[in-house]
Structures are given as structure tokens and as C-alpha cells.
Amino acid sequence: MKYLDEFNDPQLARRLLDEIRATVTRPWALMEVCGGQTHSIIRHGIDQLLPEEVELIHGPGCPVCVTPLECIDKALEIAARPDVIFCSFGDMLRVPGTDRDLFRVRGAGGDVRVVYSPLDALQLARRHPDKQVVFFAIGFETTAPANAMAVHQAKRLGLANFTLLVSHVRVPPAIEAIMTAPACRVQGFLAAGHVCSVMGMAEYPELAERHRVPVVVTGFEPLDILEGIRRTVGQLERGEHRVENAYARAVRADGNPAAIRMIEEVFEVTDRNWRGIGRIPGSGWRLSEAYRDFDAEHRFDVTGIRTEEPAECRAGEVLQGLIKPTDCAAFGTSCTPRTPLGATMVSSEGACAAYYLYRRMSEPALPREEMNPVG
Known part of the structure; x- marks a missing residue:
């Protein structure tokens, strides 16, 4: 399959790992910002295949995970109303609020529906003029264009019964918050390729220069991630701090201009609370x-x-890269996908969910050089 099988080749993975080993001379801590990258790293054991000098820190790149608790509670309050059809992507239904989740609201009689696009919710509003249809608009820059288009269409069609519950967040201010935190150990970033495919790379050079950290735009397959790591380590070893595009098959420097125009028409920048992290201007x-x-x-x-x-949930520390999921006493005991304390355990992009799904409960017994890359 084009652009998939080619990026899962074990022989090429070994070559990239050999290049990283030949390059690295001292410890470096890199952060992958995207939850999809985190799942790929844990699924394929990439962090365990790297030389010991290279540490991967999991960042706040799961949009479900960083949706603040108060926004979840607002969703639960709205979804429980008898005149509302509440629409969401499926991975939000098990995210715990203060005392329940959307599944429980649906079980109690709320009209909660899983949709695959905000435009599906828009069609529901057209078919049910007697109901208020609400779409839970969360996510990073990747989901913003479709959500903007949905509300743009609603206004054009005069649909007075359609609304968005918005909790959109932006990656560059999160990187700024990470780099200015007192406990920050991050020395380089693997930037999320899908975010940059929408927004381009214009916001990253200033961050890289001011904080003197390399930022390498990276994809999601094993070889994508290894190539991103190779480039980042190479920059660090040479004392460089530039923005590089290692995902050129999907990312252009200017992103998607039409999507950016739609976002700028419908949305405006605001301060936002991040679950477990706090308010980021x-x-x-x-x-x-x-x-x-x-x-x-x-x-x-x-x-x-x-x-x-x-208090028992340490998801905020996981999202900031301060601890690994296995450092939390609740992980795999009182906190599981069936009994989650935080969103990082139930989201399809959550770090805790990745560790639990791929049984990452401890370090592997085999030395790293004996493990089979990718395959």
C-alpha cells in the first residue's frame, strides 16, 4: 500500500537506528507532541529500540485528553436536556466528567449520538427542526477547519437549532508553555505532521530560535518517527535549532490556505484551560x-x-511529560479503560491508553539491540 508499507520496513528501521546510534554522543530528551505519534512509538517499541542516550517524552498531543473537565461537565449538562440531540465523536463518550460520562447520560435517556463528521450533526439539525442539535467541537488545528465549515454552513442555511460546544486548542502556545515551565527537560520537538498539514510551519521558527530547540515536523509511521528523531538528534549534536520538514509528502510550508481562511473567518484566538495543565494564554x-x-x-x-x-489522577503530569503513565500508582489498578480516572486512559490517542493497550507495564527484559524493530 503506497505510503504505508514503505514506512514499516524493518531493514530501513535498522539503518535509521544505526545512524542515530552513530550520531548521538550525549543524553538528549525529545518530546513528540502528537498522541498519534505516542501510540505509534509505544506500539512498535520505538522508544525501547533507541540508544539509551535518547529519551522520548510524551507531550500534551491528545485532543480528548486536554479537553478541560469543566468543558466535559458542560457537555454533560447540555446532553441531558430533553430538547437536545448531542453529537460527538465516539472517543469522547467515555471521558469522565465530575460524576458521570456521556455514556451514562445516554443510558439515562439523553439523546447522545456518535457522528463521524460535524456535517453529520448539521444534517441532523436540518432533519429535526424541533430539536436543538449540539456538536462537541474539540481538538487541535486538524479538526478546526471541518468544525468551522459546519457552523459556516449553518449560518448560510439559517439553521437556528445548530450550535457548537467549542474546546479547540492550538499547539504552538502549548510548546511555549512547556518550554517556560520550571521543570522542563525538553531539548527538541517532533511536531505533529497533521497539524502542520493544515496550518503550515510559520509559527515554529520563532519558537525554535527563542528557546534554542530543534523542531522537526514528523509523520506517524515507524520510519517517519525514526527519521524525525534522526534529524532532531543530528541538530542537537551540531548545536543547531532549526525547523525541518520530515513529512514533506503531506506538509507544505504554508499549510492549507483555504482551511486557514475558514478558521480565521469563524474562530478567534482566546485563552484556554487544558485538562491537568491549567490556563495557557x-x-x-x-x-x-x-x-x-x-x-x-x-x-x-x-x-x-x-x-x-x-487528586488521585496524575494525567496532568503525564500530559506535561513530567512522568510516564507507569509512574502513576493508579495506572492499571484503580484506573483502567473500564474504570478511567482521566481522559488519558480512554482516548484513542492517550498515553495511558497506549501503555495499557500494548501492555507496557515495565521495561523489556531483552537488551535493546536484541529487539526486532517495527516488525
Whole structure:
């Protein structure tokens, strides 16, 4: 299969690993920002195949995981109303709020529906004019264009019964927050290829220069990730801090101009809370004034909901790269996919879910050089 099998070749993986080993002379800590990359790394054991000098730190790249608890509670409050059809992607249904999740709301009679696109929710609004249809619009820059298009179409069609509950977040301000944190150990970044395929790379050179860290735009297959690591380690060893595009088959420097224009028309930048992390200035989007009538928070008057994170859950530290999932005492015991304490255990991109799914409970018994890469 083009652009898939080619990036899972064990022989090429060994060559890249050999190049990394030949290059590295001292310890380096790299962060992959995307949860999809985290799952690929854990699934294929990439972090265990690397030389010991190269450490991978899992970043806050799971959009479900960083959706703040108060936003989940707002979703639960709206979804429980009898006049509402609440639409969401499936991975949000088991994310715990303060005392329940969307599955429990549905079990109690709420009309909660899994959709595959915000445009599916838009069609529901057209078919059910007697109902308020709400779409849970979460995610990074990758999902923002489709969500913007949905509300743009709703306004054009005059659909007064369609709204978005928005919790969009942006990657560059998160990198800024990570680099300015007192406990930061990150020395280089693997940037999320799908985010850059939408937004381009214009926001990263200034970050790389100011914090003196390499930023390498990276894909999601094993060889993509190894190539991103190879380039990042190479820059660090040479004392460089540039932005490189290691995912050129999908990413252009200017991204997708049409998608960017749609985002800029519908959304405006705002401060945003990140679950387990806190408030990051300029790190989110909200509906602009021209589209404020389609804001579910205001239509259903849930702006005043405030919450506190459960003390037992250390997902915030996992999302900041301060600990690995296995460093949390609740991991795999009181916190499992069936009984999650935090979103990192139930999201398809969560680091805790990756460790649990691929049985990463401890370090492997085999020396790294004896392990089989990729295959």
C-alpha cells in the first residue's frame, strides 16, 4: 500500500537506528507532541529500540485528553436536556466528567449520538427542526477547519437549532508553555505532521530560535518517527535549532490556505484551560463575534460551571511529560479503560491508553539491540 508499507520496513528501521546510534554522543530528551505519534512509538517499541542516550517524552498531543473537565461537565449538562440531540465523536463518550460520562447520560435517556463528521450533526439539525442539535467541537488545528465549515454552513442555511460546544486548542502556545515551565527537560520537538498539514510551519521558527530547540515536523509511521528523531538528534549534536520538514509528502510550508481562511473567518484566538495543565494564554479558539449565536455555552447558559480535578489522577503530569503513565500508582489498578480516572486512559490517542493497550507495564527484559524493530 503506497505510503504505508514503505514506512514499516524493518531493514530501513535498522539503518535509521544505526545512524542515530552513530550520531548521538550525549543524553538528549525529545518530546513528540502528537498522541498519534505516542501510540505509534509505544506500539512498535520505538522508544525501547533507541540508544539509551535518547529519551522520548510524551507531550500534551491528545485532543480528548486536554479537553478541560469543566468543558466535559458542560457537555454533560447540555446532553441531558430533553430538547437536545448531542453529537460527538465516539472517543469522547467515555471521558469522565465530575460524576458521570456521556455514556451514562445516554443510558439515562439523553439523546447522545456518535457522528463521524460535524456535517453529520448539521444534517441532523436540518432533519429535526424541533430539536436543538449540539456538536462537541474539540481538538487541535486538524479538526478546526471541518468544525468551522459546519457552523459556516449553518449560518448560510439559517439553521437556528445548530450550535457548537467549542474546546479547540492550538499547539504552538502549548510548546511555549512547556518550554517556560520550571521543570522542563525538553531539548527538541517532533511536531505533529497533521497539524502542520493544515496550518503550515510559520509559527515554529520563532519558537525554535527563542528557546534554542530543534523542531522537526514528523509523520506517524515507524520510519517517519525514526527519521524525525534522526534529524532532531543530528541538530542537537551540531548545536543547531532549526525547523525541518520530515513529512514533506503531506506538509507544505504554508499549510492549507483555504482551511486557514475558514478558521480565521469563524474562530478567534482566546485563552484556554487544558485538562491537568491549567490556563495557557492564546492557546485556543472560540467562535468569533459574527458566529457567537452558534455558541452552545451561551445558548444553554453553562458558562458558570467550575470543577476540580480528582487528586488521585496524575494525567496532568503525564500530559506535561513530567512522568510516564507507569509512574502513576493508579495506572492499571484503580484506573483502567473500564474504570478511567482521566481522559488519558480512554482516548484513542492517550498515553495511558497506549501503555495499557500494548501492555507496557515495565521495561523489556531483552537488551535493546536484541529487539526486532517495527516488525
